[in-house]
Amino acid sequence: DAGVTQSPTHLIKTRGQQVTLRCSPISGHKSVSWYQQVLGQGPQFIFQYYEKEERGRGNFPDRFSARQFPNYSSELNVNALLLGDSALYLCASSLAFGSSYEQYFGPGTRLTVT
């Protein structure tokens, strides 16, 4: 079975630009979460979606937005990119919403903002 997949693997953008990152969950998983991992830090929660509805939002500015599609895949959008947005963006999927459901992570998208 395929795990969580993310695209693209790497991305270089310029300050002020916009970026869209994509995530496909494990087949059968209905919940997707997004995390940002800055170098030297642990992953930090951005969003969680379950059944196409936002179920949680971390402490990130409104420049960050996300959505989940009927096939449970998800996109993370970041507008007006700043240098500080350079990070590894991780997507995680789980069967459903709730802490008893393990989250499985994809390999991440490495975003570099210059």
Add this chain to the structure above:
Amino acid sequence: DQQVKQNSPSLSVQEGRISILNCDYTNSMFDYFLWYKKYPAEGPTFLISISSIKDKNEDGRFTVFLNKSAKHLSLHIVPSQPGDSAVYFCAASARTGANNLFFGTGTRLTVIP
């Protein structure tokens, strides 16, 4: 505001010996704790978890201990193997509200053959 802390950025252990990785948390609402392992260029991989109603959970070579009064948990790996060399993240969540994970900053474990 770091609610989950891993104060040791790195740890080196000889093959066959015990590895002990430590984690502290500050939020009393956390009731579910996990350890993830991360290799370079890969996402974190779930290793083992423990609910706050337990003080120990064991899975093969991996054991997690939880001390709620001290808000402290630890991961024991016995015996350590070179393939265990990776960055280990401690994470916590609360059953109420969104089940987002709060991660520590990670400990890089190196197992020396």
